[in-house]
Amino acid sequence: MNEQSLIDLIKKTCPSNASVLLGIDDDAAVLKPTVRETLVCTDMLMDGVHFLVKEALPSAIGHKALAVNLSDIAAMGGRALSAYVSLAIPKDLTGEIFIQSFYQGLTDLARSFDVAIAGGDTNIWKGPLVVNVTVLGESHARGPVLRSGAKPGDKVFVTGPLGGSLSGHHLTFTPRLRESRELLDHYTIHSMMDVSDGLAKDLREITRQSGVKIILDKSSIPIQPHIATHKDSLQKAMTDGEDFELCFTLSSEEAERLKRDSKFSYCTEIGLVTEGEDLYFSGEKTAISWQGYQHGVKR
Amino acid sequence: MNEQSLIDLIKKTCPSNASVLLGIDDDAAVLKPTVRETLVCTDMLMDGVHFLVKEALPSAIGHKALAVNLSDIAAMGGRALSAYVSLAIPKDLTGEIFIQSFYQGLTDLARSFDVAIAGGDTNIWKGPLVVNVTVLGESHARGPVLRSGAKPGDKVFVTGPLGGSLSGHHLTFTPRLRESRELLDHYTIHSMMDVSDGLAKDLREITRQSGVKIILDKSSIPIQPHIATHKDSLQKAMTDGEDFELCFTLSSEEAERLKRDSKFSYCTEIGLVTEGEDLYFSGEKTAISWQGYQHGVKR
Numbered sequence: 001m002n003e004q005s006l007i008d009l010i011k012k013t014c015p016s017n018a019s020v021l022l023g024i025d026d027d028a029a030v031l032k033p034t035v036r037e038t039l040v041c042t043d044m045l046m047d048g049v050h051f052l053v054k055e056a057l058p059s060a061i062g063h064k065a066l067a068v069n070l071s072d073i074a075a076m077g078g079r080a081l082s083a084y085v086s087l088a089i090p091k092d093l094t095g096e097i098f099i100q101s102f103y104q105g106l107t108d109l110a111r112s113f114d115v116a117i118a119g120g121d122t123n124i125w126k127g128p129l130v131v132n133v134t135v136l137g138e139s140h141a142r143g144p145v146l147r148s149g150a151k152p153g154d155k156v157f158v159t160g161p162l163g164g165s166l167s168g169h170h171l172t173f174t175p176r177l178r179e180s181r182e183l184l185d186h187y188t189i190h191s192m193m194d195v196s197d198g199l200a201k202d203l204r205e206i207t208r209q210s211g212v213k214i215i216l217d218k219s220s221i222p223i224q225p226h227i228a229t230h231k232d233s234l235q236k237a238m239t240d241g242e243d244f245e246l247c248f249t250l251s252s253e254e255a256e257r258l259k260r261d262s263k264f265s266y267c268t269e270i271g272l273v274t275e276g277e278d279l280y281f282s283g284e285k286t287a288i289s290w291q292g293y294q295h296g297v298k299r
Numbered sequence: 300m301n302e303q304s305l306i307d308l309i310k311k312t313c314p315s316n317a318s319v320l321l322g323i324d325d326d327a328a329v330l331k332p333t334v335r336e337t338l339v340c341t342d343m344l345m346d347g348v349h350f351l352v353k354e355a356l357p358s359a360i361g362h363k364a365l366a367v368n369l370s371d372i373a374a375m376g377g378r379a380l381s382a383y384v385s386l387a388i389p390k391d392l393t394g395e396i397f398i399q400s401f402y403q404g405l406t407d408l409a410r411s412f413d414v415a416i417a418g419g420d421t422n423i424w425k426g427p428l429v430v431n432v433t434v435l436g437e438s439h440a441r442g443p444v445l446r447s448g449a450k451p452g453d454k455v456f457v458t459g460p461l462g463g464s465l466s467g468h469h470l471t472f473t474p475r476l477r478e479s480r481e482l483l484d485h486y487t488i489h490s491m492m493d494v495s496d497g498l499a500k501d502l503r504e505i506t507r508q509s510g511v512k513i514i515l516d517k518s519s520i521p522i523q524p525h526i527a528t529h530k531d532s533l534q535k536a537m538t539d540g541e542d543f544e545l546c547f548t549l550s551s552e553e554a555e556r557l558k559r560d561s562k563f564s565y566c567t568e569i570g571l572v573t574e575g576e577d578l579y580f581s582g583e584k585t586a587i588s589w590q591g592y593q594h595g596v597k598r
Contacts, residue, residue, distance in 0.1 A: 029340070030336050038330040042383045048424065120341060144329050146321070
């Protein structure tokens with residue numbers, strides 16, 4: 001397929017929604033004026049770094065390219081509204097099957113969260129597959145949840161088990177948009193981010209931006225069952241990365257309420273926020289030195 | 300430099316503005332609510348396709364990556380507000396000099412149009428340089444100008460000379476944001492787009508989306524001086540592409556007013572819109588068959 005026939009195929013399959021006044025077909029998409037703050041995130045995924053074209057299903061690559069961005073919107077407590085998909089496609093992948101499968105994975109996920117695919121840029125070249133997705137969202141009525149809002153006295157939670165993502169989860173995960181929305185509907189969340197570079201690195205980012213110390217309870221970190229018997233299972237859970245669960249902090253009163261709420265039984269308390277800096281395990285005198293997986297640094 | 304030190308360097312140099320509540324440093328940027336429609340465009344540029352790393356100045360690559368997007372916002376009649384820059388940087392270009400020069404070109408242009416660099420994603424890999432920029436803007440008080448608004452009776456204009464862009468203009472051009480704004484401030488523009496794939500292909504897009512025919516006056520197409528003596532200068536002006544001038548249509552009354560207005564002396568009338576379809580030269584019975592340069596198809 002040449003570029004124009006790729007576009008025609010893409011246009012037929014892309015969902016829209018009420019936020020989009022004009023999508024694909026002009027120099028820019030046109031979106032409705034907004035009442036709340038707009039959230040914008042962007043992620044570039046490259047063959048050999050974030051996925052392997054030779055091993056992954058094309059639909060899984062399409063899914064992941066959108067999902068990592070939806071996870072960022074979830075981490076802000078927002079709702080995703082529209083996505084913009086740029087592609088550099090190697091010549092040998094321009095067959096209809098690859099592109100259709102890629103977009104199937106991407107649009108299936110988009111539809112399930114009512115996200116419009118409202119624009120993009122499609123190119124063919126000699127290099128490896130590169131996908132860039134930008135997602136626009138709107139913040140929750142309570143405003144965006146930042147990394148910088150953790151307060152001494154807060155409790156730290158995570159929305160699901162961690163580690164071993166490379167065996168498949170990193171391609172197939174469901175971004176925690178619904179969980180994030182429901183949390184904000186019912187609780188005052190002080191700080192939040194998604195676990196993309198590994199819990200150790202990501203929580204350290206919250207301590208740095210909030211000017212606090214976090215003390216984790218080793219035994220309460222939820223670990224993915226398939227790595228639970230691994231000799232370094234805790235380290236893997238804290239450093240493998242691409243878990244795309246949410247970690248967040250809230251006051252101890254809110255935390256007690258949350259733990260009694262059966263609707264949020266997937267949330268696990270893993271530690272507390274105190275005055276100070278850096279990330280520790282309870283009872284240890286030196287900070288956790290584990291780093292995360294650096295597959296691309298978000299700005 | 301590793302990825303984190305690249306980010307630190309980038310953060311120091313990036314401009315902000317009043318549209319941005321929170322830029323680089325969280326899972327997503329946070330923008331102020333908007334009164335007018337939001338415009339969104341995105342462009343991916345790849346080494347060997349849109350620029351040559353071996354020949355172009357890094358600052359010129361940075362300039363172009365933002366400029367092509369600003370040109371899209373200009374084509375909608377809008378104002379650019381914020382940009383999001385994703386990079387896949389080959390290992391051998393991660394020296395400070397390349398990155399600093401790249402960002403110098405990009406941020407110089409951003410500052411000259413008061414555009415914030417509010418986010419992005421920086422990666423290092425083994426492949427060639429890939430840059431994706433997404434720009435958000437706001438439409439003019441009169442609303443966005445579309446490709447689909449040309450009307451029979453309209454006159455067709457272009458904002459500057461065309462052709463021969465590959466000799467340098469495609470890397471160094473100034474996006475027509477100021478011209479676009481000033482045109483909309485004073486005239487009712489029916490349709491507009493930027494000349495990226497070549498005037499022939501781009502005007503054909505206006506005819507297709509507006510359901511009209513455009514008849515061009517061969518002798519009035521403005522041609523870049525450095526290709527004027529080329530034997531195929533007209534064809535080059537109409538098909539080389541990457542001119543990033545604006546072509547637009549407006550009523551014949553507005554056109555007469557525009558031609559008398561010395562402030563807009565850079566605008567040249569090149570043809571008229573009639574009922575029908577496709578693109579013709581005046582006096583010829585068959586449609587113009589020239590295609591454009593297909594270096595990536597915008598959706």
